[in-house]
Amino acid sequence: MHSGPLLLAALVAAAAAPALMAQASSAPVRPPILGVAHIRLKTADLAAARNFYGRYLGYQEPFELDSLAVFKVNDRQYIEVEPTLKQESEDRLVHIAFETGDARRLRDYLASRLVEVPLAVKPDADGNLSFFIKDADGHSVEFVEYSKGSLHSRNFGKALPRTRISERMIHVGFTIQDRAAADKLYRDILGFRLQWYGGMTDERTDWVSMRVPDGTDWLEYMLNQPHPSPKTLGVMNHLALGVPSTEQGYKTVVERGMNQPDKPKIGRDGKWQLNLYDPNFTRAELMEPAPVQPPCCSPILAP
Template structure:
């Protein structure tokens, strides 16, 4: 009897101190970018992309441009020390911000002492990934903002960011956080430079935009701002690219700088527009129209 009680006590103690379980990471929340001229950025995000402008609950100096109640681009005034960088951070939605913070802490990731509660009731925290990119995890507020229908797209399906080494980043995203391989490719089949990993409890993804050079982190010193804006980007999902481009054209909503439409190396139709600071907004069809190069898709596409 005493032995049974002892073993039960040990089991309880081990259970009580078991490592935290990772809460669900359900999708892309937002990309946060810098603007040298907030008025010009406002025209791009509201007129060209059709996003809904709302105050920024995390930063009073910023503005959010919503595509739906849980996804947006955050635009912040350009810091004096930004250089050519126009990306502040990328963010993912989670079911439990505090639980995820505790999970990362238990796995030796540097985290803040507590989550931050924004003015809308959302909870969030930020960490650095292995290459120093700032990544935010956000738990939506109980009362979501009322966002009217956005056209031509109300779904952010991925964001991309400059990365130097897949081997350095994968232990964080794929092993620790459980992101799933989706597709990889590049300008040549022999040299994959676009590596996509879907969130573990959803179908949206982060895209490593692999760069080379002597640096191990950050934007290469020799890279022009325009190139950095192409790589640090976000994508909006659409069901039909012809209808999307027609709608944008008829509404005189095509930005001054744009390219496409074209079929990308992943076999999906895409069309790119660029905000006034060069950040690329990529319209992308949900499903491939042709066979992708380099790699098959190894996870399900986002739903339309």
């Protein structure tokens, strides 16, 4: 006796299905997020920063950009340093940036996922297409699409000396107070994948590595730092450079005159690493690519 209403409901649903499918198919799709593009840091002494990144780490500045010092790791990765640190209590990290294959499509995709984004993507001062968002911890995160004719593209293949301590920035890291809130953006919306997690002991998680969805670089959540000092922030808000040998990296920076008390050690992830610090405490970590002993806490996602 209820077949009439049920049949009507089925007909209405069938009629609406094509429209719903069309709406779903027209929803923006996330374009590729390829890797770390740059990290921008503050310094109180630009000459000292140039000594660290230029002399000790061996990077060149391929072009001038306002008051920034821009050190080239490779054609697609840079360390930017601005002389704007005024107070010891300030965070040295300005922002991190990831490369995308299509900045405008990524903006549209993020808008569709209710992430606050600018109204439009326009060429920036470098000539690239880029835009910023804020994560749950207030970090500024930039997405960059390298454009033809930009400062960067005009210098592809240049300023790549053999003095470079590393040819690849493999990850960046910063403090995260709420892992679940961070995952909502980086994992659920942007598509980053869990690569490894570990801690100072096997019973806790202090670090979470989240790999970009379309490359091998990663973002490291630095957890359990509720009230970090400026020096601790410099340790946590860091960059990591891939090297074939941390021992050789240690010898190189010492030969170049760096007063380097730390020596290479094996981290909790089973990899050799060497911690270097710029004049304002920001950590530049040298890291070998593969574990030499089993990592604690969790397996490492294969490339």
